[in-house]
Amino acid sequence: MNGIPEDPHDRQRAVMRGIGIMTVAMLIVPSMDVLAKMLTAEMPALEVTFGRFVGQLLAATIAGVALGEWRRLVPPKLLGHILRSLFLAATSLMFFSALATMPLTDALAIAFAEPMILTAVSPWLLGETVGWRRWAACGVGFLGTLMITRPSFEQFGPTALLPLGAAFTFAGYHVMTRRLAGEGGLVAVQFITGVVGTAALGAVLAGVTAAGLLTSPPVMPTGLSWVWFLGIGALSFLTHGMIVRAFEHAPAAVLAPFGYLEIVSATILGYLVFGDFPDGPTWAGIAVIVAAGLYIVHRERLKGRSRELPPLE
DSSP states (O other), X not given: OOSOOSSHXXXXXXXXXXXXXXXXXXXXXXXXXXXXXXXHTTSOHHHHHHHHHHHHHHHHXXXXXXXXXXXXXXXXXXXXXXXXXXXXXXXXXXXXHHXXXXXXXXXXXXXXXXXXXXXXXXXXXXXOOOOHHHXXXXXXXXXXXXXXXXXXXXXXXXXXXXXXXXXXXXHHHHHHHHHTTTSSOHHHHXXXXXXXXXXXXXXXXXXXXXXXXXXXXXXXXXXXXXXXXXXXXXHHHHHHXXXXXXXXXXXXXXXXXXXXXXXXXXXXXXXXXXXXXXXXXXXXXXXXXXXHHHHHHHHHHHHHTOSSOOOOO
16 A cells, blocks of 8 residues: 555645645754754764664654554554664664764765665666656756855765765665555654664664764763754654655655755755855755756646556656
8 A cells, every 4th residue: 555546636636735735844854954963072972873863753752642542652664663763763863873973964965876876776676666857857947056165075074974874775775655545653763763762773773882982972961952862753743744644645766855954954054054155056956846846846746637547757
């Protein structure tokens, strides 16, 4: 069950709904990254990532109890959900580690190889048809990110490989999200993600700490750090729940270009929090990204006028 109806008109409405949900989620996600970047200035990135999943687990548990769903917190196809959760845990760990030394927009620009990866693998792993227009939209969106940050491996060195690795694991997360669409309620999906992420990263944190492999020892959060941790947990619960819902309505190849919208709010938050005022190329890049997303919306609306069920291009 993939959540997308067979009727052409209902299908188009579902796709547009998925696009809308994905757009809002992508505009919210960078606020979580900003909090994570603040925390990595005080403690190891591994500890921050572990705390992020603990927060998500707490939020999902509270939601499950409040909504009376605590008896249904284990979703069907459990092994698939475990794999999906491990992809997300790896993504968060690599990206938060990059944020410890890289600017947010630069790390995002490198990680934005993910929509291209997702578009490339969706025909083989998800059975989705990808036409040249969608390839073009992804390419244009990626060009927009290059206009914003002009990332350079020479500038950041091996650290630049971390967001690139996160791009591959995040594509795996999106593939599994699409394959598992409709398998379990939103709270159950979030709960199992929190459990797996907390267990896996907790074990890694304990192991590397005992082996003395951390560059700095774990730090007990104090004051505002607790607020930031709780904020990361709540935001991860909200945004990833929205992503799951979006993939229940629309194919992965349709949603892929909208991942670029994350750079928009990241640029705004970078100015508000860190005082980085965007230059001319940055604003031009944002315009290109938004235009690529709006083009996909336009294409979906045009298809919605047809009574036939056309291939997604």
